Amino acid sequence: MYCCMLRSFHIKGNKLIQLTRASFSQNPQSWDTSLKLSSCTVYRCTHSPVSGSLWQPLTHRTQQPAASHRCMSSTARRRRLPSAFPVIDGAFQPSHRHVYEANLRNSLICQQKYLEHKEKVMKGGGENAIARHTQRNRKVLVRDRLRLLLDDEDYLELSPFAGLGLPYGDIPAAGCLTGIGKINGLWCMFCANDATVKGGTAYPITVKKQLRAQVVAMQNRLPFVYLVDSGGAFLPLQSEIFPDKNHGGRTFYNEAVMSAMKIPQVSVVCGSCTAGGAYVPTMSEESVIVHRIGTIFLGGPPLVKAATGEEVSPEDLGGARLHSEYAVSIVFLGKSTEALAGSWARSSGGAIRADGLSGSGRTNGLGGGVRADQGNMLEEDTPAERPLYSTDDLMGLACHNHSMDVRLIVSRLTDGSRFQEFKARYGTTLLTGFARIEGHQIGIVANNGELTYEASLKGSHFVQLCDQRDIPLIFLQNTAPEPAHTLSQTKAESNTNRLKAQGSMMSAVACASVPKITVVIGGCHGGDSYAMCGRAFDPNFLFLWPNARVSILAPGHSEAFVQTEEEITQINEMLEEESSAFFSTGRLWDDGVILPQDTRKVLSKCLKIIKQQEYQLSREKMRTPFLRM
Ligand code: COA
Numbered sequence: 001m002y003c004c005m006l007r008s009f010h011i012k013g014n015k016l017i018q019l020t021r022a023s024f025s026q027n028p029q030s031w032d033t034s035l036k037l038s039s040c041t042v043y044r045c046t047h048s049p050v051s052g053s054l055w056q057p058l059t060h061r062t063q064q065p066a067a068s069h070r071c072m073s074s075t076a077r078r079r080r081l082p083s084a085f086p087v088i089d090g091a092f093q094p095s096h097r098h099v100y101e102a103n104l105r106n107s108l109i110c111q112q113k114y115l116e117h118k119e120k121v122m123k124g125g126g127e128n129a130i131a132r133h134t135q136r137n138r139k140v141l142v143r144d145r146l147r148l149l150l151d152d153e154d155y156l157e158l159s160p161f162a163g164l165g166l167p168y169g170d171i172p173a174a175g176c177l178t179g180i181g182k183i184n185g186l187w188c189m190f191c192a193n194d195a196t197v198k199g200g201t202a203y204p205i206t207v208k209k210q211l212r213a214q215v216v217a218m219q220n221r222l223p224f225v226y227l228v229d230s231g232g233a234f235l236p237l238q239s240e241i242f243p244d245k246n247h248g249g250r251t252f253y254n255e256a257v258m259s260a261m262k263i264p265q266v267s268v269v270c271g272s273c274t275a276g277g278a279y280v281p282t283m284s285e286e287s288v289i290v291h292r293i294g295t296i297f298l299g300g301p302p303l304v305k306a307a308t309g310e311e312v313s314p315e316d317l318g319g320a321r322l323h324s325e326y327a328v329s330i331v332f333l334g335k336s337t338e339a340l341a342g343s344w345a346r347s348s349g350g351a352i353r354a355d356g357l358s359g360s361g362r363t364n365g366l367g368g369g370v371r372a373d374q375g376n377m378l379e380e381d382t383p384a385e386r387p388l389y390s391t392d393d394l395m396g397l398a399c400h401n402h403s404m405d406v407r408l409i410v411s412r413l414t415d416g417s418r419f420q421e422f423k424a425r426y427g428t429t430l431l432t433g434f435a436r437i438e439g440h441q442i443g444i445v446a447n448n449g450e451l452t453y454e455a456s457l458k459g460s461h462f463v464q465l466c467d468q469r470d471i472p473l474i475f476l477q478n479t480a481p482e483p484a485h486t487l488s489q490t491k492a493e494s495n496t497n498r499l500k501a502q503g504s505m506m507s508a509v510a511c512a513s514v515p516k517i518t519v520v521i522g523g524c525h526g527g528d529s530y531a532m533c534g535r536a537f538d539p540n541f542l543f544l545w546p547n548a549r550v551s552i553l554a555p556g557h558s559e560a561f562v563q564t565e566e567e568i569t570q571i572n573e574m575l576e577e578e579s580s581a582f583f584s585t586g587r588l589w590d591d592g593v594i595l596p597q598d599t600r601k602v603l604s605k606c607l608k609i610i611k612q613q614e615y616q617l618s619r620e621k622m623r624t625p626f627l628r629m
Contacts (some may be wrong), residue, residue, distance in 0.1 A: 085418035090389045090411025092404075099402045103237065105546075106400035110546030113582060114593060117161045118293060121172045125196030133196045139271055139293060142177055142194040145227050147291035148453040149190065149268075152276065155181030156605050158213065162588040163205045168237065172197055172544035174205040174588070176230075178213035180222060180609055187609045189217040192227035195271050199231035202276060204240040207248050208588050210227040216591075219540050220515075221613040223264040228280050229271030241276075248276050255283035258318035269294035272314070289320040296323060316330065353578065384438040385416030387600070399522040403478055406431050406446040409521060410476070411625040413437065413600050419444070422462050434471070438604035446476035450530040453494065456501035460508040467512040472610060474603065475539070477532040478522030481554030505531040515540045515610040519599060520590070522579075535589055541606050543594045544581040551579035 003240035032550040094101060124130060124142070133139050140148070147153065157179040163171035175197040180187050191213045195202035201209075217224045233241045233248060241248050258265055267281035269289040273296045281287035281296060289296065297318030306310050316322065389412045397409050421433040429449030435442055442465035445459055466473050509516070509531060516539040524534060524544075533539045544550070553561075555575040558568055577583060586592045594602050 012285040026441050031470055070232065085414075085416075085420040087388065088407055088411050089416050089422075090387075090408050090417055092408065096404055099404055100396040102402070103398055103400050103404075104396040107395040110398075110581070111395070111595060114546050114595060117582060117593075118163060120164065121160050124172055124194050125198065129196035135294070137195075137271070139195065139229070141196070142192050142227070142229075145268075145270060146177065146181065146190065146193055149225060150181035150183060151185065152182065154505075155179050155190075156602065156609070158216065158591045159209060159585060159588050160226060160592060161585045162209050163203070163581065163586065165586040166585065168203065171203050171205055173211040175200060175203060176206055176209055178209055180216070180220075180605075183225070187215055187220075187222055187612050187613045189222040189224045190227065190512045191224070193229040193271070193277075195229040195231075198234060200229045200232040200271065200277070201231040202241060202248060204237055204247075205235045205588060206234075207241055207251065208246070210251050211246060211254065212588060213590070214251065216540070217263060218254070218258055219538075220259065220609055221261070221263060222609070224258065224266075224267070226251070226267040226280050226284060228267050228269050228273050228277060230277035230280075231272055232275030232276070232277045251276075252283050255280070259283075269296060270302070274298070274300050278318075289323060291320040295319050297350070348372055359397045384436065385418070387412050387414060388417040391597045391600055394599065398545050398596045400547060401520055403448075406448040406476060406478070406521075410435070410444060410446060413603070414444075415439065419552060419626065422465070423458050425455070427452065427458035430455035430459050432458055437474075437600060437607060439605070441471055442606040442607070443471045443473045444476065445473060445532065447478040447480075447522075447528075447532060450480045451498075451502060451505075451531060453498040453501045456498065456505040456531060459505040460501070463505070463512050464493075467508075468512050470514060472515040472517070472607065473512065473533070475516065475518040475533040477520045477524055477529060479528035479532055481523050482548075482557040483527055499527075502527060502531050506537070509533050509537055516541040517603060517606050517610075519594075519603070520544045520550065521596075522548060523554060524548060524550040524555070525554050526552055540610060542590045543592055543599075543602060544584060544590050545596050545599075546581050546593050547596075548581040548584070548593075549579040550581065550584040551575050555579060 044226060068617070122143075125133075128142065134141065139243075146155070157177065159178065160173055163174035173194060175194055177192045177194060180189050180192065182188070191210055214224070214577055216222070255265060265284045267284040267287040269281050269287060271290075271294060273281055273294070275298055278296045278298055281289075292315060295314045295318045297314075299307075301312050301314055301317055304310055304317065313319075391412050394409060397404055397412070407419070410419055412433065415435060419433050419435045421431070423432065429447070431444065431446040431448045431454050433444055435444055445462060449455075451459070463473060516533050516537075518533045518539040518541070520543070522545075523529075530537060533542075535542055548554070555572050558571040558575065561571075581593050584590055
């Protein structure tokens with residue numbers, strides 16, 4: 001078997017950072033784990049959701065031994081000094097025990113639902129489709145393709161439950177996997193069709209997912225790899241896929257714009273690329289086709305037969321050989337397997353300039369436009385303190401009906417449970433302050449009650465401060481379930497002021513040019529949610545905890561808006577169903593549901609991904625798109 005590669009252009013002017021495993025070994029992970037806390041008493045709840053051993057006696061953590069200092073550079077040693085931020089008290093009050101336990105019961109139910117969704121998604125299009133894909137069509141399953149492409153399985157999958165519970169049925173993973181993984185040490189976005197789901201055809205939700213992946217890639221300037229295996233549009237729903245601005249054509253528009261932004265894009269044609277599916281590799285800067293398996297054509301053999309009566313094989317109509325004969329700059333790789341195609345994609349950085357690098361100095365992989373001179377800063381070289389409290393506790397802090405002080409959550413997310421609170425005594429229903437997650441400095445904005453006038457003013461001030469100092473913002477969103485009512489003159493006045501202050505905060509959030517990540521840890525309701533960087537405010541990433549509720553007002557709060565008992569029941573039932581985190585994520589209103597105990601890991605990954613673009617060249621420049629000849 002052979003692989004042929006269609007390459008027609010070399011990206012110029014880009015520089016590539018190659019992070020070698022050698023550079024990791026100079027920075028062993030043990031440094032992270034050996035990071036020590038200054039001597040302090042730790043108020044630590046030893047509860048685990050599994051063992052349930054809550055309210056154990058307090059423990060004490062001691063100072064680290066100094067032995068590991070011997071193998072560190074002075075720079076690293078300087079970095080390892082504990083943060084100056086104070087440790088916050090994350091201990092539970094015994095009087096809150098019943099709230100914690102109620103939350104925990106709810107979280108365990110939500111976790112079960114999460115695991116059921118995961119299982120459903122892992123089965124793709126089901127047993128028959130998998131057999132057809134692997135045996136009849138001799139293709140590799142989509143998750144195995146990712147294993148061939150990525151350095152490891154430690155990737156951030158986006159919206160894995162998108163497509164579940166839609167009016168037109170369950171579409172596992174929306175028919176395509178998207179996420180961010182490392183290729184040769186560099187974070188890259190991938191979009192991989194799952195042909196076991198109706199031949200990889202594009203449903204409306206598939207299109208939405210692809211477009212979201214492209215937006216994330218643009219916002220975070222991530223090289224993009226498409227693993228294409230798609231029968232094009234899912235025809236019965238063509239009116240929801242074809243005509244509008246954010247329908248199928250937008251994918252190809254984005255490919256051109258991304259190219260102009262100097263975001264490298266490559267395609268691996270692992271199966272059929274019919275009609276709309278054909279434009280993805282065509283618009284990519286480079287493509288490779290797996291011989292005798294990959295095809296690219298606008299209409300397949302059945303269409304040719306219907307139109308002309310001619311019988312033609314897929315290979316003759318648009319196989320690797322045909323494209324190698326008619327396309328420009330063909331390179332045969334010698335053998336053709338998906339493994340080889342994957343390794344081609346990994347090394348397609350041959351087309352990306354490798355010179356001018358200092359530091360690691362080697363470039364044989366994707367990653368154009370990324371500066372090398374500060375190369376090793378891209379990786380986990382900043383050792384971090386762990387939180388003093390177990391992240392498992394977050395299951396009991398994920399609010400169901402009642403919230404606990406959000407400081408308890410913050411103390412389980414930040415390095416060393418440290419947090420430098422900003423304006424602690426003003427606007428106390430919003431917690432703002434500085435912290436670090438895995439060494440990345442961040443500003444935290446977290447709801448701790450209603451978003452009042454004072455809280456909104458404080459929020460605006462803090463967001464602008466972070467913007468001024470280039471500090472990424474993390475929003476922990478848990479907005480109030482019902483809007484403020486106007487019952488008196490005084491109340492009307494205070495509501496007007498609050499509205500104005502919230503408007504200011506919305507402007508500050510919308511215009512802050514720093515990266516923003518939102519995690520909905522409870523409610524996402526009404527106007528408050530905009531000021532807390534909801535989806536419409538374009539955070540780089542937005543995740544939900546499984547207990548999260550997303551609706552204009554929360555279930556049980558519709559009495560003021562509808563009259564009869566029947567209407568109230570109807571609306572509340574609707575809100576109950578539609579506000580669930582799984583309903584939201586099925587429709588791709590977020591980047592996925594994450595378990596509370598995984599939040600620190602996910603945030604840390606996002607911060608690393610975001611940081612990568614700091615080392616890119618010419619971030620602001622818009623140039624002519626790459627033109628495919
Ligand atoms: N719209 C709706 N359903 C489609 C479809 C399309 N464009 N293409 C394939 N399907 C469905 C098939 O009906 C089949 O459904 P089933 O599982 O319920 O029987 C399923 O997808 C798999 O198709 P099948 O042909 O059995 O699988 P395959 O892996 O051998 O081939 C394709 C997949 C995509 C290569 C092949 O189905 C094909 O060429 N389809 C037509 C593509 C096309 O002309 N697209 C134009 C869109 S504008």
